[in-house]
Amino acid sequence: MHDKTLTELAAGLAAGEFSSRELTQSLLARIERLDGSLNSFITVTGEQALAAADAADAARARGEAGPLTGLPLALKDIFCTRGVKTSCGSRMLDTFTAPYDASVVERLAAAGAVSLGKTNMDEFAMGSSNENSFYGPVKNPWDLAAVPGGSSGGSAAAVAAGLVPAAMGTDTGGSIRQPAAFCGITGLKPTYGRVSRYGMIAYASSLDQAGPMARSAADCAQLLGAIAGHDLRDSTSVARGVPDYSEGLDAPLSGLKIGLPREYFGDGLSPEVEGAVREAIRVYESLGATVREVSLPHTHYAIPAYYVIAPAEASSNLSRFDGVRFGHRCEAPADLIDLYKRSRAEGFGEEVKRRILIGTHTLSEGFFDAYYKQAQKVRRLIRQDFLDAFEEVDVLMGPASPTPAFDLGANKDPVSMYLQDIYTIAVNLAGIPGISVPAGFAGGRPVGLQILGTHFAEAQLLNVAHQFQQATDWHLRRPALAEETA
């Protein structure tokens, strides 16, 4: 059961081949057996999962099952879950039990999905390798010496290893798409505002967006439909109808205009990754699409703009962790300032501190205009690049990451780590949706093809991704886990 898609599992449940309880038990046992070497989960909520599975089976018996009823999944540990530890990968929240559910969690539960637990992540979603977690790094199921990507590394590894058929992630600069690429799964970052951020612990509020990570575009379509939509509790969520994302999956691609941003095929791109991506584009041509080169002239400025805007927003968002209302508190504080300073020094890890310091510095008196205001202006230019490109073509395609998954410990320098996100980060600044789909291998490690669309073009991206998955089988490849082959 562990290597089936959500769609296949839903059919099995509907046909009575197995119950949600049996499915849940089987995956919980698999997590128990295999996650010791992967470290993809921070918390496994077995008891709650079995209770939810029983409720789903009962709903099905009453004839009240929906498309997600009884289907297991996992949640990145950034989503608040009532009564369950919600750590955000940080010592700061190691003892924090959320008093309420995030909207995403609430909606998935209402749809009958069964959460098996909370997945590992870079602390406060700051990282591209999952090495910044207080709970230790996650290993890539394709190669235990490799990182799974980040920050939603636990979610990606858990899906790739068949511990869950799907998981929720969040993406602020590539944190769904890059780990999806590194782990050989499908990951969708929706348009900013498409999914409510309520109850999702904030990193950079104008960039953060939740989305599904699964084995196929069709599964992502099913999940996006469940989590998308307006929410009064998030003033940035968009009041706009949610289409049936599964409806248009089978539409043919003849006449689709694909743009290849020339800046996404330049220096620093691994030849093997480029080869796999170009081969994928040939598949699209065989499906009737036309391909032309386009330019996103401000691509080079995306990482610098991001490393002003995201840390600035983070330094403000993370000021709520003060050792008073929730989270870690130091022992025997001398006074209030000592309480704040030591609680935060002890609770936050190195990368989080680095970004708080950068954000505080760039927002401080005398630096604001040169850094923050300039970055916001550049952000408009970057968004305009995409809007101009979408006047000429329907979708953009390129690699999700310049290399396949790198080795654990390979990027010691923060700036070289930041540069890994060159193809994903501008997408968050522009607020457009993007999806990464498996498109081959480089040195035995998966390669992701990234497909970008204009604001609210999720249905089109899912259609374009699904058609690729009807023509290829990269998304069906599974890693050989040592424990299984032994």
Add this chain to the structure above:
Amino acid sequence: MALEHADVLRAAHLARLGLDESEAAHYLDDLGRILEMVDQLQGLDTEGVAPLAHPLDATQRLRADEVTETDQRDTFQRCAPAVENGLYLVPRVVE
């Protein structure tokens, strides 16, 4: 714009982040390289470009001025490190 040791200590104080001299020295190097990367922005002419704060140019929605939240103080204080009689406890601030 070169970063000085004092800038790191100043940012740490503003962020209420405990940092001793040797830690500040450690961060100075990293932060200096990050700012050097970020300084590429200065080379771009943005004359006449309006800053973009939100990718969708959205406006705030208004709602009726009605009480919609119930009192959940006890629930929310359960995750606090120290509370008493519904109050958060901190070291004495006024004598």
